[in-house]
Amino acid sequence: MESSASSPAAAPLVKRQFHVLVGVTGSVAALKLPLLVSRLLDIPGMWKCRSDPVLHIDLRRWADLMLVAPLDANTLGKVASGICDNLLTCVIRAWDCRKPLLFCPAMNTVMWEHPITAQQVGQLKAFGYVEIPCVAKKLVCGDQGLGAMAEVGTIVGKVEEILFRHGGSQQS
Template sequence: MVNILIGCTGSVATIKLPILVRTLTQKLSENSISVKIRIIVTEQAKHFFKETDISDDIDIFSDHDEWSTWKNRGDPVLHIELGKWADVFLIAPLDANSLGKISSGICDNLLTCTVRAWDMSKSLLFCPAMNTKMYIHPLTANQISTLISWGYREIPVTEKVLICGDAGAGAMAEVSTIVDTVESLILEKDIH
């Protein structure tokens, strides 16, 4: 059994979350890889999908869960427990805001706290997704380089007409590319 934690941030590419989950589950099961998925969403990501579009057997966590589950000293801390549970952490999409936070060490929500506490011996993959003007800003290349220098693996953006109507680089990688990359990683590291 492979435990995959998916993080979603406030990019419009989060609309692909239900398709990503279904495709990932289906492709891995076709290759005899059992998978359990849990999802962390930022408050902004909630705007782009309906929880009812995700299978009932998949837990979806947000900031509310982080603060409502801890009551007293000694209680489990959700961002630590999710990190312990997961074999692979996939952040798809990773918007400019969360990229900036993660690369700077800011951990002010469940997703960024989970990344900050991530066991660096395990795989973390990230899929940037943002408007072309944001993507080509010099900060973005530096921030992506920082994450790569830590051992995180980028699944690069694609070029196309974005939902806002602008054309250029910045669109999240295709779901099939993300799924193939995750599958390759699982097989390469023999995680299952």
């Protein structure tokens, strides 16, 4: 997430304008994407309000939101290893580590329990990225255990927490 101070021409209700990039790398995340985006855009307190003279309506939003969806199930390993072979991995490799980057791992339970996965998650955390841990439940593949993507409410809550933590800072 990247934030920038509001422009002088913006309405007085403007506090900050955030730029949020949502990366989707798997089918389960893609299925949850409409709800996630809807809930992210409903986060209160960081509104940008301006009138549209042509449409005669108020446009309210707190963030520009962009989606990158390579649907590449091996993204965790690629990012941990520095591999840049799609738009999302290239963006992450060029990420300003002073700005928050959250990741929500999700995979089959056997994959989650593999020692390589722990190393990869540890590497991302060492970069300063924030993990929103997977949860235990019955997975689409039939496995029961850890590996399911965190609930949308949990993800949105963590995004909201980080936005408000960074909202007081005037750095871009």
